[in-house]
Amino acid sequence: MTGVTSRKRGRPPGTESSDTRDRILTAAREEFSERGYEKTSVRGIAKAAGVDSALVHHYFGTKEQVFEAAVEVAFSPALKMRDVVLEGPIEGAGERMTRFVFGLWENPVTRKPLLAIIRSAVNNEAAAAVFRRLVATQLMRRIADELDTPDAELRAELAAAQLVGVAMMRYVIRIEPVASADVELIIARVAPVVQGHLTNP
Amino acid sequence: MTGVTSRKRGRPPGTESSDTRDRILTAAREEFSERGYEKTSVRGIAKAAGVDSALVHHYFGTKEQVFEAAVEVAFSPALKMRDVVLEGPIEGAGERMTRFVFGLWENPVTRKPLLAIIRSAVNNEAAAAVFRRLVATQLMRRIADELDTPDAELRAELAAAQLVGVAMMRYVIRIEPVASADVELIIARVAPVVQGHLTNP
Numbered sequence: 001m002t003g004v005t006s007r008k009r010g011r012p013p014g015t016e017s018s019d020t021r022d023r024i025l026t027a028a029r030e031e032f033s034e035r036g037y038e039k040t041s042v043r044g045i046a047k048a049a050g051v052d053s054a055l056v057h058h059y060f061g062t063k064e065q066v067f068e069a070a071v072e073v074a075f076s077p078a079l080k081m082r083d084v085v086l087e088g089p090i091e092g093a094g095e096r097m098t099r100f101v102f103g104l105w106e107n108p109v110t111r112k113p114l115l116a117i118i119r120s121a122v123n124n125e126a127a128a129a130v131f132r133r134l135v136a137t138q139l140m141r142r143i144a145d146e147l148d149t150p151d152a153e154l155r156a157e158l159a160a161a162q163l164v165g166v167a168m169m170r171y172v173i174r175i176e177p178v179a180s181a182d183v184e185l186i187i188a189r190v191a192p193v194v195q196g197h198l199t200n201p
Numbered sequence: 202m203t204g205v206t207s208r209k210r211g212r213p214p215g216t217e218s219s220d221t222r223d224r225i226l227t228a229a230r231e232e233f234s235e236r237g238y239e240k241t242s243v244r245g246i247a248k249a250a251g252v253d254s255a256l257v258h259h260y261f262g263t264k265e266q267v268f269e270a271a272v273e274v275a276f277s278p279a280l281k282m283r284d285v286v287l288e289g290p291i292e293g294a295g296e297r298m299t300r301f302v303f304g305l306w307e308n309p310v311t312r313k314p315l316l317a318i319i320r321s322a323v324n325n326e327a328a329a330a331v332f333r334r335l336v337a338t339q340l341m342r343r344i345a346d347e348l349d350t351p352d353a354e355l356r357a358e359l360a361a362a363q364l365v366g367v368a369m370m371r372y373v374i375r376i377e378p379v380a381s382a383d384v385e386l387i388i389a390r391v392a393p394v395v396q397g398h399l400t401n402p
Contacts, residue, residue, distance in 0.1 A: 036324065118323065119323055119324055121374050122319065122320055122323045122324070122369075122373055122374070123237065123320050123323070123324055128373075128374050128375070131374055132374060132375065132376050132377075135374075135376055136376055136377060140376070153377075153378050154378050154379060154382060154386075154390075157370055157376060157378070157379040158367065158379065158387075158390055158391065160366070160370070161363065161366030161367040161369070161370050161379070162362065162363045162366055162394065163366065164365075164366040164369055164370065165361070165362035165363055165364065165365040165366025165367070165369065166359065166362040166366070168323075168362070168365055168366065168369065169358055169361070169362050169365065172323055172329075173322050173323070173329050173332055173333060173336075174329070174333065175333050175336055175337055175341070175358060176333075176337060176354075177354050177355050177358070178355060178358040178359065178362070181355060185355075186359075189355075189359055189398070190359065192397075193363065193394050193397065193398075196393075196394065196397075197390070197394075
């Protein structure tokens with residue numbers, strides 16, 4: 001992925017360069033979260049990180065590649081979902097996945113980058129492409145690998161769709177009563193649906 | 202709603218004024234669809250409609266109010282959902298709702314304004330507020346009225362969330378395989394979930 005390629009192009013990994021890289025990534029995450037993909041510029045990211053724009057290009061390449069690297073980091077907690085699926089018997093995977101996803105959304109620290117990713121992906125084709133690659137190859141396919149059916153990827157995506165839809169209504173657009181309902185009530189309603197998509201005959 | 206209020210403030214309804222009003226609304230729908238809420242201006246709408254900005258303000262008020270009127274028109278097919286729910290026994294409401302929603306999304310003419318509404322609501326708080334009012338009061342509450350349980354609104358919203366989530370993944374972000382799957386297969390998987398949210402004990 002981008003991160004690996006650009007590290008190869010950059011200096012040999014040392015404290016200084018990896019600090020700079022992390023500082024740029026943090027700034028990029030902040031900028032994309034605050035402004036969305038379209039209004040964020042490489043120049044703005046460089047300024048926020050206190051470095052020259054050329055250094056941003058040097059480490060990451062284009063704006064789309066900076067976005068991909070930033071999203072990968074922001075998305076990394078979500079990528080643990082596969083471990084969550086594997087953690088116990090498949091009959092409980094629906095509840096474990098649901099609990100895990102709402103855990104990310106209920107925590108302001110992990111909610112912010114998720115909001116930024118969704119906002120950018122909905123409005124910009126380059127951002128949507130990054131989201132597609134990440135969700136399809138890193139998340140959905142991995143979960144599908146754990147399901148023993150030919151339509152595993154479709155099942156994983158319909159399960160994810162229920163979670164995405166509730167997140168949209170609860171956290172992004174905030175429609176009542178779903179926005180203020182107790183999260184345990186939501187989990188109780190949603191987990192069986194997620195389970196059903198994954199394993200119902 | 203906005204439309205009624207501004208018509209009162211305007212000239213008595215006649216051919217000329219209602220033509221102008223419709224022309225402004227059509228232009229507004231186009232502008233909001235193409236550019237999203239934030240990049241659309243009353244001036245741009247007026248220009249596209251071939252009228253003076255003052256006339257747009259006269260008929261509709263602020264940009265948020267123009268948006269609300271335009272969205273109401275674009276949203277009006279979706280508001281028929283309540284009739285769809287009422288059309289037959291409640292045990293079939295899940296499939297009827299699901300079929301109806303995918304019918305709107307599969308048709309390019311109705312898909313475009315739905316895309317515009319979602320994109321605007323996800324990225325702009327004023328647009329989200331319009332969406333909330335419309336979805337909550339005009340759609341969810343009406344469907345909930347047909348369900349005979351105390352948690353009817355939450356049920357209607359969780360059902361809608363499954364539909365919104367699939368629409369996000371299939372039509373907005375376009376993640377495979379859900380984006381290219383046969384719509385009848387999607388309906389067969391999703392309708393029982395929608396039904397379950399509405400009526401499961």
